[in-house]
Amino acid sequence: MNWKFWQKKEEKKKKTKAREWLDAIVFAVIAATLIRWIFMEAFTIPTPSMEKSLLVGDFLFVSKFHYGTRTPATPLQMPLTHQKIWGTDIPSYVDWIQLPQYRLPGISHVKRGDVVVFNVPPISLNDGIDYPVDLKTNYIKRCVGVPGDVLKVEDKQVIVNGTPMDNPEEMQYDYLVYSKNGISNRIIDQYNLDVVGYENNEGTLYKMFLTSDQVEELKKLSFIIDVKEYPHYGEGDWDPQIFPKNKELFPWNGDWYGPLTIPAEGATIDINEKNLFIYGDVITLYDHTENAEIKDGKLFIDGKEVNQYTFNQDYYFMMGDNRHNSLDSRYWGFVPADHIVGKGFFIWLSLNANKSGFSKVRWERFFNLIR
Numbered sequence: 505m506n507w508k509f510w511q512k513k514e515e516k517k518k519k520t521k522a523r524e525w526l527d528a529i530v531f532a533v534i535a536a537t538l539i540r541w542i543f544m545e546a547f548t549i550p551t552p553s554m555e556k557s558l559l560v561g562d563f564l565f566v567s568k569f570h571y572g573t574r575t576p577a578t579p580l581q582m583p584l585t586h587q588k589i590w591g592t593d594i595p596s597y598v599d600w601i602q603l604p605q606y607r608l609p610g611i612s613h614v615k616r617g618d619v620v621v622f623n624v625p626p627i628s629l630n631d632g633i634d635y636p637v638d639l640k641t642n643y644i645k646r647c648v649g650v651p652g653d654v655l656k657v658e659d660k661q662v663i664v665n666g667t668p669m670d671n672p673e674e675m676q677y678d679y680l681v682y683s684k685n686g687i688s689n690r691i692i693d694q695y696n697l698d699v700v701g702y703e704n705n706e707g708t709l710y711k712m713f714l715t716s717d718q719v720e721e722l723k724k725l726s727f728i729i730d731v732k733e734y735p736h737y738g739e740g741d742w743d744p745q746i747f748p749k750n751k752e753l754f755p756w757n758g759d760w761y762g763p764l765t766i767p768a769e770g771a772t773i774d775i776n777e778k779n780l781f782i783y784g785d786v787i788t789l790y791d792h793t794e795n796a797e798i799k800d801g802k803l804f805i806d807g808k809e810v811n812q813y814t815f816n817q818d819y820y821f822m823m824g825d826n827r828h829n830s831l832d833s834r835y836w837g838f839v840p841a842d843h844i845v846g847k848g849f850f851i852w853l854s855l856n857a858n859k860s861g862f863s864k865v866r867w868e869r870f871f872n873l874i875r
Contacts, residue, residue, distance in 0.1 A: 537583045542573050542608075545846065547621060547642065553824035553831065554644060555698065556674035556715055557619070557875075559866070563853040564874060566621045570847040572610030577603050578636045587639050599636055605842055612847070614820055616664065618647045619848035619874050622822065625790060626836045637842055644848060645832050646672065649766045649821030651841075656762030657834075659739070660827060673875075674715045678828040681710045681722060682729040695721055700829075713829055734828070747837045748781045758827070758834050767819040767838060775803045775811050783813075790840045791816045817841045848874035 519527070540546075549562040558564070578597050582589060585596035614620060623640035627633065630641050648662050648669060649655040655664050660677065662669040676698070681687070686707040692699060695718060703709035711734060714722070722728050737743050737757035746756050756762065767786060773779050780798060787803065788796045793816065795806045802809050819838035824830025833839065850873050854866035 533583050540584065541568070541576070543567070543569055544849070546852075547644065549644065552698070552713070552829055553826050554619070554646070555676055555713065555826045555829075556696075557646075557672055557825045558644070558848075558851075559854060559856075559869070561855040561857055561866070562851050562869065563855075564851045565849045566846040567849040568846045570610055570612045570849075571614060571844055572607045573846075574638060574842070575603070575606045575608070577605040577638045579603060581639075587633075587635060587641070597636075597639060602636060605637065607842075614647055614650060614844060614847075616647055616650055616653075616669065620645065620647050620820070620822065620839075621845040621848060622820075622839050623843040623845060624836070625785075625838075625840065625843055629831075629836065640843065642845060643822070643832075645822035645824050645830070647820050648823045649833075651766055651768030651818035651820070652771065653766045653821070654763050655766060655821055656764065657758070657760060660759045662823070672825045674717075674825065676713045676715055676826040676829070678734040679712055679714050679719065680732045680734055681712050681714075682731070683708050683710070684727045684729060687727075691725075697722075713826055736828070745835055747833070747835055750781050753778055753781060761834055764821075766821050767815045769815055769818045769841075772812055772814045775813055777801055786815070786819065786838060786840075787813055790838075790843075820844070850874060 544565045544567060547564055547566050549558050549560055549564070552560050578599060578601075580599075580601055581597035587596060588594060589596045621642055621644045623637055624630065624643040625640070629643075635641075649664060653664050654666075655662065657663070662671075678700070680703060687697075687699075687710065691697070697718065698713040699710055700713060701711040703711055714731075719731050722731050736759055739760045740755055741757055741760070742751045742755040743757035744751070746754075746758060746761070748754055764782065767773075767783060773783065780801065780803065784798050784803075787793060788798060793805060795804075797804050803813065804810070818841040820841070821833045822839055823832045823834065850871055851869050852871060854869035856864055856866055
């Protein structure tokens with residue numbers, strides 16, 4: 505019998521400082537991982553394909569809850585990493601376990617005009633590595649076509665289902681700018697000009713990526729002789745880099761493209777030479793159809809030739825706002841629904857690598873919503 509029941513039990517041994525720090529770090533990592541997975545993930549803009557809508561050096565949050573977050577397909581991964589451990593070439597994951605992937609309910613769906621972050625599909629754009637879907641390289645582009653749309657580009661204008669699409673306010677194309685005596689750095693900074701090259705040794709001919717407003721402003725300057733569109737492919741000219749890369753069937757280029765029907769879940773197509781060029785990779789690589797292969801211009805599933813095919817998921821068509829400086833769906837094709845990561849939400853920081861000190865920070869871009 506315990507005759508000392510009135511005495512307080514001995515207090516538990518206090519945690520050491522090291523243990524308290526360890527518990528705090530573990531809690532922070534778990535919380536950050538859950539927030540990153542379910543609600544928001546931070547991204548940065550490394551390339552100019554979306555300028556001037558998004559600038560190199562913009563840091564943004566991408567919403568996962570708009571379209572619904574994806575369940576993890578690759579669970580054996582170091583938290584808060586993507587393909588590699590920070591600052592190394594060591595993979596941050598092992599693919600011993602691959603889970604089926606599902607999308608939780610969202611508050612919206614991908615719409616035309618949305619700025620979308622997605623895992624870019626082709627292996628060639630993933631350092632030649634066949635990453636799991638959720639670990640493929642992240643791209644950010646504007647959605648210009650949703651499932652079932654018929655899309656074409658006529659003289660740089662995107663047309664969807666027969667109707668010209670509203671262009672982003674700060675969409676850019678490339679131009680040749682002719683000046684009398686060169687353009688000073690002060691003018692370049694003042695007008696926020698994106699100078700990408702000089703076309704002659706005298707420094708009086710420049711190649712620039714410009715918005716329509718910048719073109720009009722430059723034309724007003726007394727020392728600017730002319731601003732002309734940079735020469736590109738014309739109607740009927742074939743660009744061998746353009747998807748689906750067949751001159752006879754698709755003599756297209758970036759400014760004259762399509763028409764092209766974007767696959768929708770449940771839509772059925774006939775299997776023929778033209779459709780296999782357009783949708784062959786979709787069927788064999790991304791549509792979750794096992795044992796699908798193309799041989800001698802024919803489609804076989806489980807070893808049997810098929811003459812029609814029904815798509816298992818939706819697909820999208822993405823383009824950058826910097827239309828002549830964007831590696832997008834015109835070059836590599838469709839984005840499967842299970843490759844969609846989230847919606848560009850707002851900019852929380854923006855840094856100009858060409859400046860220093862406080863002028864390095866683009867204060868006016870803080871907390872701007874992405875449109």
